[in-house]
Each structure stands twice: as structure tokens, then as C-alpha cells.
Amino acid sequence: MTSETSEIRPAVVFDNVSKAFGSKQILRDISFAVPAGRALCILGRSGTGKSVTLKLLMSLIKPDHGKIWVEGDEITRLNEAGLSKVRRKMGFLFQDAALFDSLTLYENLALPLHRLTTKSQDEIDATIDNVLSQVGLAGDKQKMPVSLSGGMRKRAGLARALVLEPRILLADEPSSGLDRITAAEIDELLIRQKTQHQTTVMVVTHDVHGARSVGDLFAVFDKGSLAAFGAAAEVEQSENETARRLISEY
Amino acid sequence: MIELIEFIGSVSRFGFRVIVDSLRRPFEGAQIMRQVAEVGYRSLPLVIASGFALGTVMTLHTRNTLVTFGASSMIPTVQALAFFLEIGPLVAGLLLAGRVGSGIGAVLANMRATEQIDGIESLSIDSFKFLVVPRVAACVVALPLLTLFMDFSGLLGGFLSEFFSSHIAFHLYISRAFSNMSWSNFIAPTLKTAVFGFIIGVVSSFFGYTTNEGAQGVGKAATRSVVFSSLLIILADVILIKLIFFAFPENAL
Amino acid sequence: MKNRNLIVGLFVLAGLTLFTVGLFMIGNRHEAFSRHIEYYAEFTDLSGLTKGSKVQVAGMDAGQIIDIAIPPTPSSKFRVHIRINDTLHGLVRTDSVATIGTEGVVGNTFLLIHPGSPQASAASPGATLTSKEPTELADLLDQGKGVLTDVDVTVKNANGLLTSVGGNLNSTLTGVRSTVGNVNDVVVGIKEGRGPAGMLLRDPELTTQIRHVVSNTEQATANLNHASGQVDALVSNIQSRQLPQKIDDTLGSAKNAVSNLDATSLQLRQTIAEATAPDVQGVTAGANIRESLSNVNAATGNMADGSEALKHNFLLRGFFLHRGYYNLAHLSPDQYRKDRLFANPTNPREWLAGDQLFAVDANGIESLTVQGKKALDDAAMQFGDAILSTPLVIEGYSGSGDSAEQSARSESRALIVRAYLESRFHLNAGNLGAVSLRSSPPPNVDRSRWDGICIVVLKPARK
Structure with a gap:
């Protein structure tokens, strides 16, 4: 824990969290905290449990043991209704955007609004137009996800994550499969979200360049453990060699 | 062997969960409508065309045999009984297992692989109720209806085939077709396809929903859905027929 | 979204329509949506009749059997609960008879209600109709045996009553003989050329009447033949029992009388064939032929009713029932x-x-x-x-x-x-x-x- 994080109330806390799939231990005793309004980039080699961390946070999977707090709620003990409230605060940008194939872009964004808010149809339409114009897809409302390019899909996925105005934004590999320029656009959107809406951002990425532009804090995972955690400078000084190599690899 | 028992156990639990969840709020009405359109309406051309062709072929075959025994007036009766009792329900079930079962398996497996199911869960929508229950419900609702289309198009095919052989009048054909039919051998076999629908929906959803093999899991889920649901339909048919005979003893021919 | 609802609506509606069509198609046959009337019939042997079997009235599909009550003891009968369409009510009379029929060689069994006579009143709902046990081949054999048993009983009775009613059978047979004599006379009259031919050719009504008489006679003959077959059986039975020779003789003469009648009918037919042939003899004997016909009528009447005793004998009952004058x-x-x-x-x-x-x-x-x-x-x-x-x-x-x-x-x-x-x-x-x-x-x-x-x-x- 750094002195920086203790000053502000943490938005996300992992406390000794472990997770195994079958006999394969993915996460081992992970503990860290992310202050509200900051951006955390999670780095690490493939298969070290970075994405699992986000899914644990979203309660898509349950930890084997350990505790996770989201804005003061311990989510592993919540029932469906409580979880629903917590999830409502978070937006998730999936790796391949995970847009619903059978729905148009508009319907993809309208679904959470219909389900989770009491907004009227007009308000919903206004919100969607607003979010889509933020990500630069205002003219593609009626398109089906399959007809969107990779970058557009990512932006559409981001739009869906933002449509509920989340206090915590989770992004799984936002720049994977994209060219540098497109990836930079996505990073730009994440940064804007953080600065304009004081949204806490957690990004899992391989793209160290992008990570350094987005992140305030960095977590490096190695073989299921947290190898290093802190600001860029701290991680560069880490005892762990993998962490040092990963953070400076750009 | 253990795996097989485990498999049966997990499919049964899955099916049970479908039943329980289908009775629990919220009811995904719009999703059910969407799936009925997908499962039912989109399968119509396949079912009607197959029924028609099968009806024609059946008549061509039975005609020869029945004419040998001088029982050519029985052709419509045989045709209708065969279709309403067994061919309609079973073939409609198998066709739907092929068309819809593979579809459900592939779609759900793909949604699992591309994290769409996680996406739904992250929106606090119960993905099981949102994706699985409407599909099963649609199958349960649509299959009896599709069976009726199968039955009647089979009858029409039979009539046309017979018309070109013997110029039988439509009214006579219809009246003979229904002359030996009782309600129990119309209603019971038609409704038993709801069970087939349930099997198709549950088995296909099971393979699609529970896959965790990424992209290559999609094809596997589709194939398994078709194979297992077809197999289960035929097995279930044996039991259902026995049950129907048990409930309506006069049906046992 | 609207479009999809339309599609689903169409699909479901079309499916439900087919379902309803199917229901009504079957419903039409079962008359489920029309008014019903219910009757009962009782049978010792159902011959495969089951719940749901078809019921026909005068050959028309009318309804079905809705229940069959199984008898508690062998002596009571199956009680069959019949439901038929109300529109056929008028055909079912108090004297209607219910029988069991079979469709084709391998077909289902069904219940057939024969329409009653117009004189009888309509059967009231819930009435138990008269039933006739099914006559299958096996049953016919059984019946044959039954007849022999009856004959046996009759003979025993006759044996017992021989002294008191001894003359009765004899006088009956005399009646038959005199009938035959009558018919013979008619034939002879015609044969002797009292000129019927021209008249016959002119008057089709008379020809029809003669034919009628002949067919009656033939029928009578057939009946008598049948009776004679049974009498034969009776005779051998009696012989084996060494009953008095008198009965034997009497039955022998009955047989003779029957064969006489047979011959007569043949002759009559021949005569009519001759008479209708184009060898015209004259037109003078119109009155004669009328008289002859009266004689034939009288003779037949004689034959039928003169033998009052025979009338009540089961052997010849069918003959009288069928006389249908x-x-x-x-x-x-x-x-x-x-x-x-x-x-x-x-x-x-x-x-x-x-x-x-x-x-x-x-x-x-x-x-x-x-x-x-x-x-x-x-x-x-x-x-x-x-x-x-x-x-x-x-x-x-x-x-x-x-x-x-x-x-x-x-x-x-x-x-x-x-x-x-x-x-x-x-x-x-x-x-x-x-x-x-x-x-x-x-x-x-x-x-x-x-x-x-x-x-x-x-x-x-x-x-």
C-alpha cells in the first residue's frame, strides 16, 4: 500500500483474494486498493489472471476465498438484489466488446437503460445519442454489431459500458486487435471519462504505452500473484524483474 | 460411465432450473416472442415442405400395399393416422432438433465465447432467464404448432398424390382421413411434442450455455445439441407413447 | 419489433387454427358439438365392441359407445351405453334392434341400430333397446347345436304329450299336404290351357302377382327345406332314441310334403315361363286366371294359417314371419x-x-x-x-x-x-x-x- 492510496476513500479493495479453476490456481492472495477517481492499469503476461480480476469485481465469478469491496460493499456476501445495485455502479468494456449479436447498436445500448433505469423513452433516446456521439458512432445507431469494424465495436462496447453513467469503469484489453491510432482513440476516451466524470477506471492491458497514458496506478501480475503495485515510478523500482521489464517495455 | 451419469445429472439440473426459472418473475415476454419467431416462424418453410413431401411419398407407398388388399379407401385414413399419431410429431421434432437445436447450441456457445453472457450478467440481467428460458419456452410453444403444420401439409401432400392417382374428391379424402380418428389420437400426440420441444430447448441450451472452450466450442456445442436432442426425442417418444396408451387405452391399436 | 409481433401472431394464430380445424374434423364425426341422445343395449357377447366404438343407425354413422358396464355374474349381460346424434332420434323406435356388426373382414366392430317400424313409438332417451346377439360363424355353429337341443326338448315334450296331442302334428301335416294339392290344382289349371297366356301378356299386374305368389312359394319352400333339414336331424335323434314309430312316420310324410311343394314351385315357374312365351292361346279366360289367382291366394292362406299349430312351432316361425303378405x-x-x-x-x-x-x-x-x-x-x-x-x-x-x-x-x-x-x-x-x-x-x-x-x-x- 502506498501513502497515496490511503488519503482518499478507496473505490475498490481486494483483500487476500484467491481463485482457482479446477486444479489451476489463477489468483493467489491478491490484495490491493484503488482510490476513487483514479485509473489502475493491470499488466501481466497472458494467463496470469488479469481478466479474472475484473470478472471477480463484477461478480461474474466468485472468489474461492478473500474479500472484495466496491465502494464500501463487500460483494462476495451480497445477494442478487445487492449485487444488482453494485453492478449498477460499474460499466464493463469486454475484450471483444461483447455486443449482443442479435440486437442493433441502439438496442444494445437501450437494453440496460430499459432494464436498470426508470428513464422514459425520450430520455433513453437522448442518453444513447449523447453517449454515441461521445464515442463517435452517432450515425451508426441502427447497425448490427457484425457490420461494425473492430475499432467501432470497441467504441460501441465502451458506449454500452458508459450508458449507465458508471462510477467505476472496467475495461478488458481495450486496445487489443486495434491499430495504434485506434487504440489511442480508445485510451483517449477512457482518460476523458476519468477526468470529466471522476470515474474510477480499471484497465487490463498488454499495451504498456497505452497503459502509461491512462494509468495513475499500475499492478503487475506474475504467476497469479501481485508482483508490483503503485505509480509507474514505484513499479519501475520494483524488486520483481518481470514487473520492471513489463512497465518499461515500450 | 461416471461421466455419463454426471452428464445426465447436470442436464437434469439444467432442465429443472429452466422449469423453476420459467415460473419466477420477471417473465421475459419480449425474448419469448423473439424466440418463437425464430424457432417457429422461421422453421415453417422447412416443416411445411418436408411434411408435404413426406405425405406424398407415404401415399405413394401405402397406396400399392393397400390396393393389393383392395383397401384403397383406407389410404386417407392410414395417411392421416400415420401423420397425426407419429410421423408428424416425430419428424417435426427431429427437424426442429436439427434446425433449432444446432442454432441454439451455436448461438449460446458463441455468446459464451465472446463474453456476451458475461455482458448480460454485468448488466444485472439473469442471463439464464434472459437467454435459456425464452428459448426453451419458444421450443415448447412452437413445436406443437409446427407439428400441426406438418400434419396438415402431410395430409395435403397425401391428398394431391392420391388425387392424381384416383381423382378422389377433397371432401371425401378429408372425411375418410378423419373417419377413424378420435380426439385422443389427435390431441395427445400433438401435445407430446411440447415435451420434444422442452428436450430440444434444454439439451441445446445446455451445450451452448455451459461450454467453456472458446471459439471451437461453438461447433462442438452445435453438433452435440443436434445429436443428443434427436436421440432423447426418440427415447422420450417411446415412453410418451406408452404413457398415452396408458392414459387413453382405446388408442392402443 | 412490431413486425416481429406480427410474425409471431400470425404463426400462433395459424397453428391454433389448424388445431381447431383438427378438433372440429374429429368433432364432426363424434358429433361432440351437436345434441345427443343416449340409449342402452345389453349383450352377453360383445364381439370386441369397446368404449368408443362406432354406432350406426340404419347404416349411418350416428355416434359412439361411451361406456360399457361389465356384468358381475355370467348370467347378466354387458350393458352398453350408447350416445347418438339427436337428429337420428326419429329412426330409433321401441322395437328397434341393436346388433353388432363388423367392418369388412378385419375391420372394427361397431354397433348397428336397426330402425324400428313406423307404428312403434319413438324410443325414449335412456331406454334399453332390444338387442340381438352377434351371429358369427362360430356362433352359428353354436346356434345349430342350440337348435338341436331345442329339438331334443321338443321331442321329449312331444313324447310326453303324445297321447293327448297325438293328432295335432298329423292334422298339421294334412294341412301342408292339402296346400300342396291346392297349388298343384292351380298349376294344372294353368297347364290345361284355360288360356292364361294372352291375359298374362296383356296384364303385367297379374304377371307380377303370379311372380309374387311363386316367390312366396319358393320362400316357403326354402323355409320348409330348412325345416326339413332340422326335421331330419330330429328324425335321427328320435330314431336313436327309439321313440314310437308313429312320430317317425309323421315326420317322414312332412318331408315328403316339403319336397312336393318344392316340385310344385318348380312346375309353377316352368308354367309361367311357358305362359309368358309368345305362343298366344287366346284371350277368353281372364276370369279363369283371376279365379286361379284367388285359389292361389287361398291356397297360400291355407298353407300359412291353416296350420295353426305349425305357426307356434319354432321350426317354422321364420316362415310365417317372412311371409310378408x-x-x-x-x-x-x-x-x-x-x-x-x-x-x-x-x-x-x-x-x-x-x-x-x-x-x-x-x-x-x-x-x-x-x-x-x-x-x-x-x-x-x-x-x-x-x-x-x-x-x-x-x-x-x-x-x-x-x-x-x-x-x-x-x-x-x-x-x-x-x-x-x-x-x-x-x-x-x-x-x-x-x-x-x-x-x-x-x-x-x-x-x-x-x-x-x-x-x-x-x-x-x-x-
Whole structure:
């Protein structure tokens, strides 16, 4: 824990969290905290449990043991209704955007609004137009996800994550499969979200360049453990060699 | 062997969960409508065309045999009984297992692989109720209806085939077709396809929903859905027929 | 979204429509949506009839069996609960008979309700219909055995009663013999060329009548043949029991009589073939042929009714039931005496004495004399046009001899007169009845004994 994080109330806390799939231990005793309004980039080699961390946070999977707090709620003990409230605060940008194939872009964004808010149809339409114009897809409302390019899909996925105005934004590999320029656009959107809406951002990425532009804090995972955690400078000084190599690899 | 028992156990639990969840709020009405359109309406051309062709072929075959025994007036009766009792329900079930079962398996497996199911869960929508229950419900609702289309198009095919052989009048054909039919051998076999629908929906959803093999899991889920649901339909048919005979003893021919 | 709802709506509606169509198609047959009427019938043997089996009324699909109550003991019967379409109600009468039929060789069994007679009242809902046990091949054999058992019983009875009723069977057979003699006479009359051919060619009605007579005779013969077969069985049975020789002889002569009748009918047929052939002999003998026909009628009447004892013998019952002469002629004297229609004292009557009408020939058979015909014409004229439109009954009376003789003679008189009046005034045979009342007129008339005939005009019964 750094002195920086203790000053502000943490938005996300992992406390000794472990997770195994079958006999394969993915996460081992992970503990860290992310202050509200900051951006955390999670780095690490493939298969070290970075994405699992986000899914644990979203309660898509349950930890084997350990505790996770989201804005003061311990989510592993919540029932469906409580979880629903917590999830409502978070937006998730999936790796391949995970847009619903059978729905148009508009319907993809309208679904959470219909389900989770009491907004009227007009308000919903206004919100969607607003979010889509933020990500630069205002003219593609009626398109089906399959007809969107990779970058557009990512932006559409981001739009869906933002449509509920989340206090915590989770992004799984936002720049994977994209060219540098497109990836930079996505990073730009994440940064804007953080600065304009004081949204806490957690990004899992391989793209160290992008990570350094987005992140305030960095977590490096190695073989299921947290190898290093802190600001860029701290991680560069880490005892762990993998962490040092990963953070400076750009 | 253990795996097989485990498999049966997990499919049964899955099916049970479908039943329980289908009775629990919220009811995904719009999703059910969407799936009925997908499962039912989109399968119509396949079912009607197959029924028609099968009806024609059946008549061509039975005609020869029945004419040998001088029982050519029985052709419509045989045709209708065969279709309403067994061919309609079973073939409609198998066709739907092929068309819809593979579809459900592939779609759900793909949604699992591309994290769409996680996406739904992250929106606090119960993905099981949102994706699985409407599909099963649609199958349960649509299959009896599709069976009726199968039955009647089979009858029409039979009539046309017979018309070109013997110029039988439509009214006579219809009246003979229904002359030996009782309600129990119309209603019971038609409704038993709801069970087939349930099997198709549950088995296909099971393979699609529970896959965790990424992209290559999609094809596997589709194939398994078709194979297992077809197999289960035929097995279930044996039991259902026995049950129907048990409930309506006069049906046992 | 709207489009999809439309599609689903169309799909579901079309499917439900097909379902309803199917239901109604089947419903039509089962008449589920029409009014029903229910009856019962009882059977010892169901022959595979089950719940749901079809029910036909007069060959028309009418409904189904909705329940079958299984009898608790072998002595009681299966009670079959029938439900048929209300529209067929009118065909089911109190005398309707329910039988079990089979569709084709391998078909389902179904219940067939034979329509009753128009005179009988409509069967009330919930009534138990008369049923006839199914006659399958196996059953026929069983029945054959049953007949033999019956015969056995009859013979035993006969044996016991031999002394008291010994003459009865004999006199019956005499009746048969005299009948045969009569028919023979007719044939001889025709053969002897009393010129019927021309008349026959001219008058198709007469030809039809002769044919009718012949077919009746043939039927009678067939019946008698059947009876003779049974008699044969009876004979061997009796022989094996070494019963008195007398019965044996009697039965032998019965057999002879039957074969005589057979031969007669053949002859008659031959004669008619000859007569209708184009060798015209003349047209003078119209009256003769009429008389011959009267004789034939009388002879048949004789044959039928002269053997009162035979009538009640099960062996020949079928013969009498099938005789099917004229409806009014079916009347049994008992019935005739009781029925309001006939016993109405205000019915106009015309009494004619027997000796005024008939002459007896060498064989003891009566026929109308010329004066008798005149008297009949005059009597008929008394009624004016009424005889053309109103039903008439000819009551035959005979005051001489024992009761069997009276019965035979009064019957033959009635028949002779009826045949005469029918041809004389071209009356509708269905409107003309004959009844044999031996010597006692019905109650409520002004005579207690009569020997001759009485022509009665039937007034419509007051409703």
C-alpha cells in the first residue's frame, strides 16, 4: 500500500483474494486498493489472471476465498438484489466488446437503460445519442454489431459500458486487435471519462504505452500473484524483474 | 460411465432450473416472442415442405400395399393416422432438433465465447432467464404448432398424390382421413411434442450455455445439441407413447 | 419489433387454427358439438365392441359407445351405453334392434341400430333397446347345436304329450299336404290351357302377382327345406332314441310334403315361363286366371294359417314371419279383436253368408260362385266410393268343424274375398286386410256367431 492510496476513500479493495479453476490456481492472495477517481492499469503476461480480476469485481465469478469491496460493499456476501445495485455502479468494456449479436447498436445500448433505469423513452433516446456521439458512432445507431469494424465495436462496447453513467469503469484489453491510432482513440476516451466524470477506471492491458497514458496506478501480475503495485515510478523500482521489464517495455 | 451419469445429472439440473426459472418473475415476454419467431416462424418453410413431401411419398407407398388388399379407401385414413399419431410429431421434432437445436447450441456457445453472457450478467440481467428460458419456452410453444403444420401439409401432400392417382374428391379424402380418428389420437400426440420441444430447448441450451472452450466450442456445442436432442426425442417418444396408451387405452391399436 | 409481433401472431394464430380445424374434423364425426341422445343395449357377447366404438343407425354413422358396464355374474349381460346424434332420434323406435356388426373382414366392430317400424313409438332417451346377439360363424355353429337341443326338448315334450296331442302334428301335416294339392290344382289349371297366356301378356299386374305368389312359394319352400333339414336331424335323434314309430312316420310324410311343394314351385315357374312365351292361346279366360289367382291366394292362406299349430312351432316361425303378405293381413285374430280401430262398433259392416258366396269342389276347397261375386259386388257398392280410399278388412267366418278347420276355412274365405275385391275394383292391396275369426265376430257388433264373411270399412280412429 502506498501513502497515496490511503488519503482518499478507496473505490475498490481486494483483500487476500484467491481463485482457482479446477486444479489451476489463477489468483493467489491478491490484495490491493484503488482510490476513487483514479485509473489502475493491470499488466501481466497472458494467463496470469488479469481478466479474472475484473470478472471477480463484477461478480461474474466468485472468489474461492478473500474479500472484495466496491465502494464500501463487500460483494462476495451480497445477494442478487445487492449485487444488482453494485453492478449498477460499474460499466464493463469486454475484450471483444461483447455486443449482443442479435440486437442493433441502439438496442444494445437501450437494453440496460430499459432494464436498470426508470428513464422514459425520450430520455433513453437522448442518453444513447449523447453517449454515441461521445464515442463517435452517432450515425451508426441502427447497425448490427457484425457490420461494425473492430475499432467501432470497441467504441460501441465502451458506449454500452458508459450508458449507465458508471462510477467505476472496467475495461478488458481495450486496445487489443486495434491499430495504434485506434487504440489511442480508445485510451483517449477512457482518460476523458476519468477526468470529466471522476470515474474510477480499471484497465487490463498488454499495451504498456497505452497503459502509461491512462494509468495513475499500475499492478503487475506474475504467476497469479501481485508482483508490483503503485505509480509507474514505484513499479519501475520494483524488486520483481518481470514487473520492471513489463512497465518499461515500450 | 461416471461421466455419463454426471452428464445426465447436470442436464437434469439444467432442465429443472429452466422449469423453476420459467415460473419466477420477471417473465421475459419480449425474448419469448423473439424466440418463437425464430424457432417457429422461421422453421415453417422447412416443416411445411418436408411434411408435404413426406405425405406424398407415404401415399405413394401405402397406396400399392393397400390396393393389393383392395383397401384403397383406407389410404386417407392410414395417411392421416400415420401423420397425426407419429410421423408428424416425430419428424417435426427431429427437424426442429436439427434446425433449432444446432442454432441454439451455436448461438449460446458463441455468446459464451465472446463474453456476451458475461455482458448480460454485468448488466444485472439473469442471463439464464434472459437467454435459456425464452428459448426453451419458444421450443415448447412452437413445436406443437409446427407439428400441426406438418400434419396438415402431410395430409395435403397425401391428398394431391392420391388425387392424381384416383381423382378422389377433397371432401371425401378429408372425411375418410378423419373417419377413424378420435380426439385422443389427435390431441395427445400433438401435445407430446411440447415435451420434444422442452428436450430440444434444454439439451441445446445446455451445450451452448455451459461450454467453456472458446471459439471451437461453438461447433462442438452445435453438433452435440443436434445429436443428443434427436436421440432423447426418440427415447422420450417411446415412453410418451406408452404413457398415452396408458392414459387413453382405446388408442392402443 | 412490431413486425416481429406480427410474425409471431400470425404463426400462433395459424397453428391454433389448424388445431381447431383438427378438433372440429374429429368433432364432426363424434358429433361432440351437436345434441345427443343416449340409449342402452345389453349383450352377453360383445364381439370386441369397446368404449368408443362406432354406432350406426340404419347404416349411418350416428355416434359412439361411451361406456360399457361389465356384468358381475355370467348370467347378466354387458350393458352398453350408447350416445347418438339427436337428429337420428326419429329412426330409433321401441322395437328397434341393436346388433353388432363388423367392418369388412378385419375391420372394427361397431354397433348397428336397426330402425324400428313406423307404428312403434319413438324410443325414449335412456331406454334399453332390444338387442340381438352377434351371429358369427362360430356362433352359428353354436346356434345349430342350440337348435338341436331345442329339438331334443321338443321331442321329449312331444313324447310326453303324445297321447293327448297325438293328432295335432298329423292334422298339421294334412294341412301342408292339402296346400300342396291346392297349388298343384292351380298349376294344372294353368297347364290345361284355360288360356292364361294372352291375359298374362296383356296384364303385367297379374304377371307380377303370379311372380309374387311363386316367390312366396319358393320362400316357403326354402323355409320348409330348412325345416326339413332340422326335421331330419330330429328324425335321427328320435330314431336313436327309439321313440314310437308313429312320430317317425309323421315326420317322414312332412318331408315328403316339403319336397312336393318344392316340385310344385318348380312346375309353377316352368308354367309361367311357358305362359309368358309368345305362343298366344287366346284371350277368353281372364276370369279363369283371376279365379286361379284367388285359389292361389287361398291356397297360400291355407298353407300359412291353416296350420295353426305349425305357426307356434319354432321350426317354422321364420316362415310365417317372412311371409310378408299384406300388412293388414298380418293381423292376428286376438289383436284384431282388441284393437280400437277394428273393434270400433260404428265401422260400417256388410254381412254375407258363406253358402251364398261359396261352392265346395271335390277336394273340399271353396271357391266363389257367380252369385257370390254378384253379391260381393253389390255389397261393395253399398259403401260407395269409400272402398276405393278407405282400408277394408274382410272378416272370414266358418261355423263348421273343429277349431282348426274353422280357422282354416274362415281364413281362406277372407282371402278369397279379398283377392276378388282387390282385382275387381283394383284396390290397393295395402288397404285391404283379411282376418280369420273362426265363428265368433268381434265384441260390440250385433252378431255373436257367423258363417260367411263380413266386409268392414275402417273408419279413421278418433285421435
